[in-house]
Amino acid sequence: MFTWSGDYNWLGDAFNGLHYQQDVYQALKTGAALKAFMESAQPTSAKRILMSQSLGNMVACEAMRQGLSVGKYFMFNAAVASEAVDGTLQNANAAVKSKYVPSDWSDYDSQSWAANWHKWFNNDATDSRGKMGWPNYFSTALARAGTVYNYYSTGDPIFLESDTVPGVTTGVFHWPTLSLSWPFIDFNITAEEGSWQKQETHKGVEPIAGTLLGGWGFNCWYETVGDEPVQMYYTATQANAMVANGSITNSPVFSYGGTQLNNRNASQDDIWLSLAKYVPAISSPIGGMAALGLEDHNLNGTSYRDGWGRQDNVYNQNWLHSDMKDMAFFYVYPLHNELVQKGMMK
Amino acid sequence: MKVIVTHCFIVTFALCASAQDLALYRAREHGALARECLRVVDQDGLPVADAKVWGGLQTGGNLRDFTPISGVTDTNGEYVIQGKCTNRIRCDITKAGYYRSEFLLTNYGYSHEVKAGKWQPHGDKHTIVLKKRVDNGKLAVPDKRKHISWGIPLYDKWLGFDLEKFDWCKPHGIGNHEDVLLYFTRSKKSNSVFRFTMDVSFTNNLFAGAYVMKKDLSSDLKTLSLANTNETFQSEFHYVRERNEDGKRTMIWLNENEYLVFRTRTTVEDGKLNYAHYGCIQGQWSPDLDSMDLEDGCFNPAPNDASIEDGFYLRNTVRDYAEHEKNMGQLKGQNQ
Structure with a gap:
């Protein structure tokens, strides 16, 4: 069991989820330690079996990106953008765009988005900005695993998505239901719902569970019109023209002040911080979809359960984020049986 | 003269358009009257009377912001959902001996128009199939203890x-x-x-x-x-x-x-x-x-x-429940 400080908070345990981007940063920073640990614990790479849950997959993928090889890698409820393992999944279609690109930006050429800033520089290996993008960030990582298994759940509330970019309270409040035990009413507040989509789409624009730099914020400045200072930012027409002639590299359209997004000499630590806090993913998480194409296993179906121990007012009998451990073994043993079989751990 | 007429036309058009937009905005914020007509039938198309209809019409973004739906179908299997609604209608339809069905309309406020305080179309008809539960319990199913x-x-x-x-x-x-x-x-x-x-x-x-x-x-x-x-x-x-x-x-x-x-x-x-x-x-x-x-x-x-x-739902609800009841009965017998 490998654990790390992945639940940053300064407001108390009740608000852990509000610092998700900081948690991503800490996960990325921890990859090297996991690599060192596994290599010392098991020198033969083919014998290494790596299992990670949720954001632990960020640690695992970063460890493999840095060179850790494993025989088998099991991803559970992976809180990693699918575009990180398959770049073609970034902004793959209109539905994805509707879910992950705020309407303010929909008329702006995608090359002007913070999410694609890295593409202007990724031909130059010495330019740190070229490494500040999620597409294919972990593609070499997965190549270092003999076999990769993705156990995802289409019923995972953390990864549930609205059809359009959500607000802070989207999906949080549901109609209350009456119950037969105290307090006789279930308020059905689900603060965790849609967390993934929110933490990506709120980068740069939302102080609660988001960040206020980079991301989907606009680079703004003031100009004096008459005697009044007026806030200015590039219009879509201006931005698209800058994309066409390449001059956008001198004038980012997104909010980059106070970040290292435009520093070609940024350190590895800055790159991780930028990815975690300022560069939005434009794709669903691996933990919510069949991202790999092979060995994708939907936990939310009937295969991995035998009966179910919970009838939730909001999520019915969904397989929730941590049900592989939270739900009694009595109900989820088919999953564990399969893991023993696929991991050849008997 | 032409210019005046044209301007009058544009202003009138703009006012009408604005009024429509305003009505839609108000309806999405504060609700308009929705009406949906359900007809509940079984697999053979026969009406299911006395089926319980329970749920709500959304009336806002906060807790308790809903108009309850609660009632039973009449002898023709019909039930009319009517009430103030901003965006979403959902209810369960249940009856002993049948599988539960759900009636759900999402994005109501964005797929309907508003006229005179009512969502349009007003009074759409929907057929809900409530499937009879036979539970013959004789079908072979995969043994999850061996295979998934x-x-x-x-x-x-x-x-x-x-x-x-x-x-x-x-x-x-x-x-x-x-x-x-x-x-x-x-x-x-x-x-x-x-x-x-x-x-x-x-x-x-x-x-x-x-x-x-x-x-x-x-x-x-x-x-x-x-x-x-x-x-x-x-x-x-x-x-x-x-x-x-x-x-x-x-x-x-x-x-x-x-x-x-x-x-x-x-x-x-x-x-x-x-x-x-x-x-x-x-x-x-x-x-x-x-x-x-x-x-x-x-x-x-x-x-x-x-x-x-057969399949998952039947096995995990009815059959497990029956098993549980059976076990409880045996326990009772032992205790007595």
């Missing part, structure tokens, strides 16, 4: 699969009947470049085959209760899971919202179908790295009985 995916014993060769035992035929498993034949191929260059195929054939049994259905996601019974024996049963299916060097994906399989109704183990007399067994295979059903994934299924061991009412 099946390791593929051989590639590039036809393999028999027994749909009653839900296992490979001997010597690879415990199956006795080749109810369906499966042929697997695989090639994998890396974790992101691969091609896996699964050919499905019922051609070893005359008149055998299967047809694809969409799962009924609004009902607790996702499948049909009875196989349609007059349907066209297709004898072959080809499934592929591929990602090429360019990143292009081809993913064709029985997906998780579909199921196959099959007919197999047929016997023929005078060139005509005499006996057959029916069942279903629930998606997702697909080839994988070294296994075949199959979500669920059932097989009716009674020949010519087209009932395929």
Whole structure:
């Protein structure tokens, strides 16, 4: 069991989820330690079996990106953008765009988005900005695993998505239901719902569970019109023209002040911080979809359960984020049986 | 003069448009009167009276912001949902002896218009099918204590699969009947470049085959209760899971919202179908790295009985409950 400080908070345990981007940063920073640990614990790479849950997959993928090889890698409820393992999944279609690109930006050429800033520089290996993008960030990582298994759940509330970019309270409040035990009413507040989509789409624009730099914020400045200072930012027409002639590299359209997004000499630590806090993913998480194409296993179906121990007012009998451990073994043993079989751990 | 008339026209048009937008805005914020007419019927189309309808019409973004829906259907199986609504209508329809069904309209405020304080169209008719619960409990189902995916014993060769035992035929498993034949191929260059195929054939049994259905996601019974024996049963299916060097994906399989109704183990007399067994295979059903994934299924061991009412929901609600009741009864008896 490998654990790390992945639940940053300064407001108390009740608000852990509000610092998700900081948690991503800490996960990325921890990859090297996991690599060192596994290599010392098991020198033969083919014998290494790596299992990670949720954001632990960020640690695992970063460890493999840095060179850790494993025989088998099991991803559970992976809180990693699918575009990180398959770049073609970034902004793959209109539905994805509707879910992950705020309407303010929909008329702006995608090359002007913070999410694609890295593409202007990724031909130059010495330019740190070229490494500040999620597409294919972990593609070499997965190549270092003999076999990769993705156990995802289409019923995972953390990864549930609205059809359009959500607000802070989207999906949080549901109609209350009456119950037969105290307090006789279930308020059905689900603060965790849609967390993934929110933490990506709120980068740069939302102080609660988001960040206020980079991301989907606009680079703004003031100009004096008459005697009044007026806030200015590039219009879509201006931005698209800058994309066409390449001059956008001198004038980012997104909010980059106070970040290292435009520093070609940024350190590895800055790159991780930028990815975690300022560069939005434009794709669903691996933990919510069949991202790999092979060995994708939907936990939310009937295969991995035998009966179910919970009838939730909001999520019915969904397989929730941590049900592989939270739900009694009595109900989820088919999953564990399969893991023993696929991991050849008997 | 022309200019004045044109301007008057534009101003009038703008005012009308603004009034419409304002009405829509107000309706989405504060609600407008919605009316939806439900007709609840069973599988045979007969009205289901006294079915309980319970739910709510959304009236805002906060707790308690809903107009309750609560009542029962009349003798014609009809119930009218009416009330103030901003965006969403949802209710359960239940009755003892039937599977629960759900009626759900999302994005109401964005798919309707408003006129005179009412959402338009006003009074749309909807038919809800409430499926009767038979629970014959006699169907064969996969044993999850043994299998949730099946390791593929051989590639590039036809393999028999027994749909009653839900296992490979001997010597690879415990199956006795080749109810369906499966042929697997695989090639994998890396974790992101691969091609896996699964050919499905019922051609070893005359008149055998299967047809694809969409799962009924609004009902607790996702499948049909009875196989349609007059349907066209297709004898072959080809499934592929591929990602090429360019990143292009081809993913064709029985997906998780579909199921196959099959007919197999047929016997023929005078060139005509005499006996057959029916069942279903629930998606997702697909080839994988070294296994075949199959979500669920059932097989009716009674020949010519087209009932395929089984699967997860039935097993986990009714049957487990019955088992529980039975155990409790035994305990009671012991205690007495």
